[in-house]
Amino acid sequence: MIEVNHDCTxxxxxxxxxxxxITDIRNETGDVKTFRVQSLDGKRPFxxxxxxxxxxxxxxxxxxxxxxxxxxEDWIESSIKAVGELTEAMHELSVGDFVGLRGPYGNGFPVDALKGRDILFIGGGIGAAPVRSLIRWCAVHREQYGRFDIVCGARTIDDVPFREDFFENWPKMDNTGVHITVDRKTDNWNGSVAFIPDYVETLGLTPENRKVVMCGPSIMIRLTTERLAKLGFARGDIITSMxxxxxxxxxxxxxxxxxxxxxxxDGPVFTLTELDELPAE
Amino acid sequence: MRLNKKDLNKILSILAEGRELFVPGQVRGIKQFKLWEGEAPELDGENTILPPKDILFPKTEKMYTYKTGTEAEIAEIVDMPERIIFGLRACDMRSIECMDSVFIREGFEDSFYARRRAKSLIVAIACSGAGVNCFCESMGLDPNAAPSADIFLSDGGDCYGVEANTERGAAELKKWAEYLTEGDVPKSETHCSLAPAMSRELSKKLTGIFDDDELWQEVTGPCIQCGTCSFVCPTCYCFDINQADAGGEGVAFRCWDSCMFSDYNQNAGGHNTRPTKKQRLRNRYLHKLAYFNERHGMELCVGCGRCISKCPAHLDIAEFIDKTAEVCHD
Incomplete structure (x- = not known):
């Protein structure tokens, strides 16, 4: 029997x-928009x-x-990539329009188990969206955590979402390194051009007292995990969101x-060890 | 207590007063549960072809209405009629226990199911005849008892033995008082036709054959992915949620779904977590016989045999149990 301890409100x-x-819509990239909403009485929905x-x-x-x-205080936001009928319709919405929202669902990241640890955050493409929620939490409770290394990978520099966070807010945080890499070079980018698995290996990060929080395409998760294993990271210390x-x-x-x-x-957040115990669907 | 069979219609009239009464009968040539209209219910012979699950968990159920535009609103639909299910058997009663566990007992309560369930009274009856594909005893059931039904009837020839298992059942029996007499009837002796080698031990071992590709290819080969097994299954409870829009307003509803369908796990962007029928049928069988047990402490198969009877490709879950019992005990 499995106890469910989170609450849906x-x-x-x-x-x-x-x-x-909808109180705000921001264009993150060519196909990702962030929608901010509040309830009709001006409150945070949950x-x-x-x-x-x-x-x-x-x-x-x-x-x-x-x-x-x-x-x-009084809003919630999600970043949504246009990939199908529903998401394309959402991309047509304007500020002031109405949507339905229910939740919250799922377990969320283990914010307590991460306390005192160095954290390597990795977000591939729109996978940066769930990672961002955790980085924001950790930033508010900065003194409870160790060093942060934040890796963002995208197809090109124009596909990097949350630019204000990656380029302005997070580099200013104490004891934090922000590392951006892209798959394809463009004229407006002089930084790293490498896939995340290759790039992460070059950062010189050791597994001692460090946890990894990684979200992105499954191929990225698999290949990055292989490289992290070479560096000595245990699967139980790698956390992802399905x-x-x-x-x-x-x-x-x-x-x-x-x-x-x-x-x-039971998810969406699992350690790789927890996923190893599940059938390989 | 005893009830003379001649008085059954009077009891049904009492049950139907101000409530929707469902009994086994024929609808367009298919034996199933139907609204009672004064006729004699079909209590004898084999069980209904369709299970009673849609009385508690409708094929399509409206959840809320909505309006869009400047006056956007969402209004939950809470109106549930009082209902009686009369004449269901041990296997179908167990299937309701499974749904109770999913929708009411584990985790969040599903208000739509819970409201229907709270307004439903169940009068179960001893099984009067096993079908050729019945194997409820292998799934740990006794076809001659249904301890979780509100009221249970056993067959005593020209009379029924009547017992209440719940407070609601006892309260209901007070309304039947003028037709009840003192006395018992002996327990019926109906037995199943099939006896596949299912055991609690097997339930725990089944996940061990997850990677036995050859076995799954053989078992799932003939399947045509029609979903009939889910449709006739008394315990299959998967659902889809959708909206029927009428321009500016509409209704959100849920409807039965089947894990056999290829779009069941189809994600936007093209990814499918179970793209092959082998994966889908394996998930269905293991959910029935292993996964459900891990969460709910019982199997999600009641041995009613309906999926075996109706599968156009002759897939047979009882045969599957026997096959895997051999493999698992190696």
């Missing part, structure tokens, strides 16, 4: 969204933990689950299972 019924108003999920509802089109990439199709968010609809675990309920 949407009006008592975890399957019914609340209406929210209080998420870093790495938790929100089910966004485009009324009349459908619902899809996205990681909550940041929240403030994404898969979801409908309910509370482990009922059946869709997101891996063996007896549900990504929406």
């Amino acid at each position: 949407c009006q008592g019924n975890p399957l019914v969204p609340q209406v929210c108003r 209080l998420p933990m870093p790495g938790q999920l929100g089910m966004w509802s485009m009324l009349g089109v459908g619902e899809a689950m996205f990681s909550i990439t940041a929240f403030g 994404e898969t199709r979801m409908k309910c968010g509370i482990g009922k609809c059946g869709r997101c299972n891996i063996g007896s675990k549900y990504v929406c309920l």
Whole structure:
């Protein structure tokens, strides 16, 4: 039997969204937009933990689950890449429009287990979105954590999301290194051109007292893990967030299972050791 | 207590008063649970072809209405009628226990199911005849008992033995008082046709054959991915959530889904976590016989045999259990 200890706060019924108003939309890259929303009475729709999920509802089109990439006193935001019918419809929305939102779902990152540790954050492409929620949390509680190394990889420099954070806010944090790398060089970039697995190996990071939090395409996770293993990192110290199709968010609809675990309920955050114990679907 | 079978219709009239009463009967030639309209229910012979699950977990269920535009709003649909399910058998009662565990007991409560369940009274009956594909006893059930039903009827020839298992059942029996007499009837002796080698031990071992590619290829080969097994299964509870939009307003609903369908795990962008039928059917069998047990302490198969009877490709979960029992005990 598995205890579920997180709370879903949407009006008592975890399957019914609340209406929210879009208060800000930012273009992150050519195909990623960040949507900021608040409830109709001007409040934060719910209080998420870093790495938790929100089910966004485009009324009349459908619902899809996205990681909550940041929240403030009276807002929540998610960064959404246009890849299908629903997300393309969302990209047509304007400030002032309404969406439905329910959540938070999932376990979130282990913010307590990370205390006192150095952390290597790795975000590949839109995988930077869930990682951002954790970096923001750790920045607020900066004294509780050790050194930060933040790696962002993208196809080109124009595909790097959260530019204000990567180029302005995070480099100013104490004891923090921000490392940007791109797959393809363009005229407006003089920095590193390398895939994340190759790049991470060159940073000279050792596994002692260090945890890795890594999100991105599965091929990136697999190859980077191989390189990290060469450097001596244990699979139990590498944390990632899974994404898969979801409908309910509370482990009922059946869709997101891996063996007896549900990504929406027991995840989306797992250590690689935890994933090793699940069937290789 | 005893109830003379001649008085059954009077009892059904009591049950139907102000409530929706479902009984086994024919609808367009298919034996299934239907709204009672005064006829004699089909309690004898083999079980219904379709399970009673849609009474508690409808094929399509409206969840909330919404309006878009400047007056955007979302309103949950909470209106649930009071219902009686009369004449379901031990296997179908166990399937409701499975759904209770999923929707009410484990983790978050599913309000839609929980409201229906709270307003439903269940009168179960001893199994009157096993079908050729029944194997409930192998799944740990007794076809002659349904201890979690509100009221249980056993067959005593010209009368029924009547017992209440819950407080709600006992309260209901008070309404039947003028038709009940003192006395018991002996427990029925119906037995299953099949006896696959299922055991709790096997349930724990099954995940060990996850990588036995040859076995899964053989087992899943004939499957045509039609989803009939999920449709007739009393315990399959997967659902999809969608919206029916009428321009500026609409309704969100959920409907049955099947893990056999190729778009079940289809992600935006093209990735599919279970792209082959081998992976999908393996997930279905292991969910039924192993994964569910890890979370809920029981199997998600009640041995009713409906999926065996109706599979157009002759897949047979009882045969699968026997095959894997051999492999697992090696």
